[in-house]
Amino acid sequence: MNTHLENLPDGYEPDGYEAVVVGGGAAGLSAALILGRSLRRTLVVDAGEPRNAPAAHMQGVLSRDGMSPTDYLTAGRAEIARYGVEWRAGEVTGAAPDGRGGFTLTLADGDTVGARRLVVTTGLVDELPAIDGLAERWGRDVLHCPFCHGWEVRDEPFGVIAHPAMPAHQALMVAHWSKDVTLFLHTAGELSEHDAALLDAAGVRVERGEVAGLVVEDDRLTGVRLADGRTVARSVLFAGASRLAARDGVLRQLGAELRATPFGEFAVVDETGRTSVPGVWAAGNVTGPTEQVVNAVSRGYRAGAALHGELVLADLEAKVAGRPVG
Numbered sequence: 001m002n003t004h005l006e007n008l009p010d011g012y013e014p015d016g017y018e019a020v021v022v023g024g025g026a027a028g029l030s031a032a033l034i035l036g037r038s039l040r041r042t043l044v045v046d047a048g049e050p051r052n053a054p055a056a057h058m059q060g061v062l063s064r065d066g067m068s069p070t071d072y073l074t075a076g077r078a079e080i081a082r083y084g085v086e087w088r089a090g091e092v093t094g095a096a097p098d099g100r101g102g103f104t105l106t107l108a109d110g111d112t113v114g115a116r117r118l119v120v121t122t123g124l125v126d127e128l129p130a131i132d133g134l135a136e137r138w139g140r141d142v143l144h145c146p147f148c149h150g151w152e153v154r155d156e157p158f159g160v161i162a163h164p165a166m167p168a169h170q171a172l173m174v175a176h177w178s179k180d181v182t183l184f185l186h187t188a189g190e191l192s193e194h195d196a197a198l199l200d201a202a203g204v205r206v207e208r209g210e211v212a213g214l215v216v217e218d219d220r221l222t223g224v225r226l227a228d229g230r231t232v233a234r235s236v237l238f239a240g241a242s243r244l245a246a247r248d249g250v251l252r253q254l255g256a257e258l259r260a261t262p263f264g265e266f267a268v269v270d271e272t273g274r275t276s277v278p279g280v281w282a283a284g285n286v287t288g289p290t291e292q293v294v295n296a297v298s299r300g301y302r303a304g305a306a307l308h309g310e311l312v313l314a315d316l317e318a319k320v321a322g323r324p325v326g
Contacts, residue, residue, distance in 0.1 A: 016114030017043045019307055020105060021121060022092045022250055025050045026293045027284030028121035029076035030300030031307075035119075036083025038308040043113065044080065045105070047091040049247075051123050051285060052293070054139025059148050061294045072293070095250045101279065103254075116326065117279045117307045121300060122247035124264070124285040129161055129186065129239060132213030141221040142214075142237045148292065150177040157181075159224050159234035160204075161211065162188035165262035168195035174238050175202040182232055184224060186211045207232060244289045254280060263289045273303035281307055 019035050021028045024046025035042040052058060052069045059065055064072060077087055094106030095118070102116040126144070128135050134142055143149045157180045160171040167188040175181045181204045185191070191199070191206070199206060207226065215223035215231055223231040244264040251258070257268040257276035266288050273281040283299035285291045291299060318325045 016102070016116070017041050017086075018115070018311060019043075019117050019119065019304075020045060020103075020113060020115035021119045022095075022105070023047070023121035023123060023247075023284070023286075024077070024087065025073070025121060025123055025284060025296065026076070027123075027291070027296035027300035027303075028119065029073065029080060030297040031119045031121065031281075031283060031304035032080045032085045032300075033076070033083070034301050034304035035308060036080050036085040038304070040308055040311070042080075042085045043115075044085060044087045045090050045092055045107065045113070046087065047122075048089060049123075051126065052139075055148070056139070058293055059151065060292060061297075069293075092250055095253045097254075103279070105250075117311065118250075118281070119273070119300070119303050119307060120248075120250050120267070120275075120280065120282045120286060121284045121296075121303075122250065122286050124247060124289070125245045127243040127245055129211075131161070131186075131211050131239075133216060134214060134237075134239060137214060137216070137221055137237070138239075141235065142239055144238060144240050145292070146174045146177055146238070150174065153236045154178060155180075156235045157233060159184060159232065159237040161186050161237065161239040163240045164188045167191060168199055170238055170240055171204045172198055172202055175204055178236075179203060181205070182207055182224075182234065184209075184211050184226075184232075244285075246286045248286055251275065251277075251280070251282060251286070256280065256282070261289070271302070272306035273299055274306060279310075 018040045019042045021044045024044045091108040098104045105113045154177045158178045171183040209226040212227045213225045254277045258265040267282045273283045281303035283303045284296040
């Protein structure tokens with residue numbers, strides 16, 4: 001039984017929730033934790049598709065450095081349960097205003113859930129370059145974030161697949177972790193004179209041929225194969241996604257404002273995570289491409305706290321005006 005039923009405002013339907021968090025990754029669990037601790041009847045609906053699932057460990061999270069992402073989420077679910085927050089496996093396929101200032105969510109199994117407020121933390125999908133063998137090595141020796149993985153692969157021979165929008169940027173960044181870096185322009189086109197000068201200063205070699213595939217021996221990356229038949233020996237490959245597709249179906253259905261970036265479209269939010277839709281917050285990678293776990297936790301906390309504060313004031317204003325609360 002949920003421990004927060006006695007805290008629901010007068011007139012609020014007991015089969016609904018004060019807050020529903022759509023997405024149970026780091027941002028969603030963080031929002032749910034603060035909402036549970038704020039005595040809000042909260043449900044987390046999680047499709048079980050975290051972006052960092054292929055990774056064996058996560059880095060840069062104080063006191064949890066090196067922890068398995070799966071173990072991290074398991075611990076988070078146990079924490080929110082202590083505060084009466086409900087967790088449900090499922091996918092939200094529909095979202096619409098309920099006509100009373102709240103929302104009705106439809107799940108893939110046909111069930112509906114009511115909520116006064118929403119936090120959307122559904123993340124994104126990395127759409128990888130179409131290179132033979134690359135997707136299979138993703139999260140192992142094909143990486144994307146030097147802050148997440150650079151220490152573990154430092155000083156190894158790096159390859160970098162150029163991103164069409166910013167062809168030199170990632171190679172310049174990862175060159176701090178290795179002095180043996182080759183940038184594969186692949187389909188990115190020619191470099192500007194300025195980028196070429198920076199790459200030269202960083203000691204990065206440039207291969208202008210298109211990449212055809214990866215060479216793997218004994219379940220380890222050993223090289224990058226070019227379309228002209230040559231192979232460049234590499235043991236680590238950084239490959240930023242050619243496009244980052246936010247899982248923003250719920251936000252789009254509700255008419256949330258999105259912003260275009262070189263990497264895809266993301267929800268527009270204020271400093272608390274509030275979207276352009278009244279009563280809806282968003283946090284984590286659905287709002288941008290660089291929300292690593294530690295950032296997502298912070299953003300989820302802010303969103304949960306802001307949501308709680310809004311409900312406090314909304315209920316008090318309703319009482320003062322003599323309107324039904326909730």
